[in-house]
Amino acid sequence: MPNRRQFVIGSAAAAVATVSGGAALVSSSRGPSTSHPRASRRPGTGGPVATGVPRATSTNLTKFADSLRIPPVLIPGASLTIRQKAASVLLHSQLPPTPVWTYEGSFPGPTIEVSTEQRLKVAWLNEIGGAFPVTGIQVPFTDLDSILSPGRGSATRDASVAALPAWTVVHVHGAVTGGNNDGWTENGVSPGDAQLSEYPNGQRATGLWYHDHAMNITAFNVFAGLAGSLLVRDEEEAALNLPSGAYEIPLLINDRNLDTDDAGVPTGRLLHRIGYLDTGTASSPTRLNLPFIGPYNLVNGVIWPYLEVAPRWYRFRVLNGANTRPYTLRLQVENADGTTTPVTGALVQIGSDQGLLPSPVTLDAVTLAPAERADILIDFDAFRGKRLQLVNTNSNGPSPLGPEVMQFRVGATAVTDPFSLPATTSPSFVRLTRSAIPAGHTSRWIAFGTSDGTPLGHPEMWELSETASGYQAQDGDRLVRVTDQGGTLRTFRKEAAAFDDKVGFFVESSGWEVWNFLHLVGPGHPMHVHLLGFQALNRDVYTVSSATGPGTDVVTWTAGYDRVGALGDEEKGWKDTIRIEEHELVSVAGQFTGATGRFVYHCHILEHEDEGMMRPFVVAPREILDRMPHSAHHH
Structure with a gap:
């Protein structure tokens, strides 16, 4: 039987948006202006490139082989249509394309930016076609390897998962909006129909996220790819002159498993592999299904990506988008002999789920449960010419493939950086007692x-x-x-x-x-x-x-x-x-x-x-x- 800690784990291309008033490329790196008569979009960048890369012959993929994918940015006007659609993406350059469900063909979905008090109407249009893109299997739980092992092994596909329809409900997590706009979990929308929602955005600057919330199948729909970020801006945030544009990057972190063929070679298809425990008696049998936890860490839909950064301050909008896995994130520097050394005090948190903290908090590590967010600043100037790894040190269900999440490759040449860390980040913050x-x-x-x-x-x-x-x-x-x-x-x-x-x-x-x-x-x-x-x-x-x-x-x-x-x-x-x-x-x-x-x-x-x-x-x-x-x- 699992011990206590193990049981916690077990049971535990640019977007093309249809926009009111047309679209134009973003010309400023500072984010949205105070008015939005027309919508703008900034194409996404990065991600795996398959050209000339040999396909993997086993579930062991090369770490830090692919650049981080940066989702496209949408700065809407008063209304916006976002299409949910099936697509194929590369999770790693050594894999075949992976079928996923997306918002506007992007995995994760586009980052939507709005200003506080900017009322936004969204038509979430379900245009998903084809079969459910995830293979589901159940395996008897014997130890952590039984649920964390990469690949399908000899398990039989779950026909009930394969038969899931494209029935979706969008919830903007953390949004202050009426119940008829919140994405009621039973109000599913089938292909060809749309969910019409309005978001007043009458809240402080913060990083929210949108994801599927369909009754009894949220785990599968989010696993298939239906998630993205939404950023609310306000004057208090703007006064801080925080790193922005190319220096403000969303990091949607989650874990996945990969389906394999009979020879154990990854097919590229996502695998929802969960364990179960038969805990009842012969006269009253019961089965406990354990939540998903996987061996591959993904950031913005890429397995173990790298990001090239300049030796200056960056702002990362970090989201734990996993089904179950908690992440305790910390940095470690790569040494010439192949070892790594933990870095202390390099993570500066300035915001949490619902807005800015009163002042920066310097941390060695940041722990995020599923759905928690952290607004993190990192100054890479002290690491010129070095490579850093972001790793997960949480003891709940360590991956058999290692703790690595992503890599930062820091430039060697000094740059001019206008940002300096303020002593106060939110003068308006009041601590509740x-x-x-x-x-x-x-x-x-x-x-x-x-x-x-x-x-x-x-x-x-x-x-x-x-x-x-x-x-x-x-x-x-x-x-x-x-x-x-x-x-x-x-x-x-x-x-x-x-x-x-x-x-x-x-x-x-x-x-x-x-x-x-x-x-x-x-x-x-x-x-x-x-x-x-x-x-x-x-x-x-x-x-x-x-x-x-x-x-x-x-x-x-x-x-x-x-x-x-x-x-x-x-x-x-x-x-x-x-x-x-x-x-x-x-x-x-x-x-x-x-x-x-x-x-x-x-x-x-x-x-x-x-x-x-x-x-x-x-x-x-x-x-x-x-x-x-x-x-x-x-x-």
């Missing part, structure tokens, strides 16, 4: 458990409600008793877990809320709340135990405060996704403003999301909530 949150705020509790209460059960997400004094347990109850740092004991009852259970969270459209995420058992989870930009208040560690009874099929969990956990400075900014690890209680706070409707919150391990770790909630004005029946539990 519990005392500053309005007294009338709503506090919500969500727990993570497993179906059978063991670490190897199916992961579940439970909405909790506090029980009244003297509550008598009912058959089937799951009770959670929490003793906080001050010694106060509170008892909660599981109210809902499945997506289709009745809605339990009704949110006032301008209300302040504190969401408390408590980990009881099972793998860690990166939690994303749609619509809400929040700040983490605390990350505390609890001791957790469980016991059966009283009553039939009643399980009571006991969680007692143990110690303060680690909440890094880089996690204290505005976010929309937060990591919840084993036996942690993480509390986040924010205000719901500017939009109403039905939204979801969920684990951003995509296979967990698809298999039930997603719940709806409703945002409405207080006057509407007051007219809803008492059973809505909105008080």
Whole structure:
């Protein structure tokens, strides 16, 4: 059986856009102007070139053989049509072309740039044709190699994956927009139809991303290629004169596996290889499917790329776009003897998921769970003429092919660089504290458990409600008793877990809320709340135990405060996704403003999301909530 850490992993060419008003090439490297009467586009660059390169005869590909692909940039006017379409791309120069699903033929999709308060209407047009471009297989989990091995081996293709239709829903992750524009997971669009959405972009400068969110198949559609970046600009960001144009580069990092033929030679086709554990009994068999994690690291759709950089400051908009894999990214310098030496203090983080940090944070490494973003500055001047590797040092499921993610090749000749690192990056930033949150705020509790209460059960997400004094347990109850740092004991009852259970969270459209995420058992989870930009208040560690009874099929969990956990400075900014690890209680706070409707919150391990770790909630004005029946539990 897997150990705890292994189980966390296991279970754990230019775009051609149809644009309102026509298109023209971008003439300025500073990004969008304050008005956009017409749309502009800048072609993408880089990526593998297959000319004269011998095809791979095994799953061992040459590292750092291909230049980084830079997605095209779209600077739209008031409206934009983005086509979803099938395409073929090179992931590596030693591979045959790989079929993928894309936005505008680009893998990843074009980087969309808008100004704050610039209202944008997008028609996401589904023009995808042909069969699903990913081979799916399941293999019995015996150890990490069983799920991380490159290639298909002798496994049989999963016919249900091959039969998946091009049914898509686009969600702009982190966008403040109404529920009818958010990309409701069940509102799928088939080929020939379009999803019409409007984004007010009334939010601070930040790096968002758009990706597919179709119900029960998000993991497959994103895996097939449906993801891209969206950058919001504002005056505060512009005043910093940050590296821009060719010196501001999106890095969408993820992992993949490759299908192989009967001889073990890569076909170029993507492979969704997941393990499973049969954990039930002979009379009640159950199967636990483990989320995808792969051996090949990709950046902007290229396996182990390199980037030539000048010895100056660069800005990287880093996104963990993986289905499951967490990345702890750090730099190491290549030595003449073939060894590498870790670099300290070279990563300067100036922003997180939802905007700029108050001041730069100097780091040796940056950890990102799936869907988390980091706005990173690197000064390459100290590494003139050297080569640096960006590597993943996260211990969760290390790749058998090595930790390398990409390589930087630094020029040897000094250049003039007008940028200097400011002491303050966001003068407007205000750090939230519990005392500053309005007294009338709503506090919500969500727990993570497993179906059978063991670490190897199916992961579940439970909405909790506090029980009244003297509550008598009912058959089937799951009770959670929490003793906080001050010694106060509170008892909660599981109210809902499945997506289709009745809605339990009704949110006032301008209300302040504190969401408390408590980990009881099972793998860690990166939690994303749609619509809400929040700040983490605390990350505390609890001791957790469980016991059966009283009553039939009643399980009571006991969680007692143990110690303060680690909440890094880089996690204290505005976010929309937060990591919840084993036996942690993480509390986040924010205000719901500017939009109403039905939204979801969920684990951003995509296979967990698809298999039930997603719940709806409703945002409405207080006057509407007051007219809803008492059973809505909105008080």
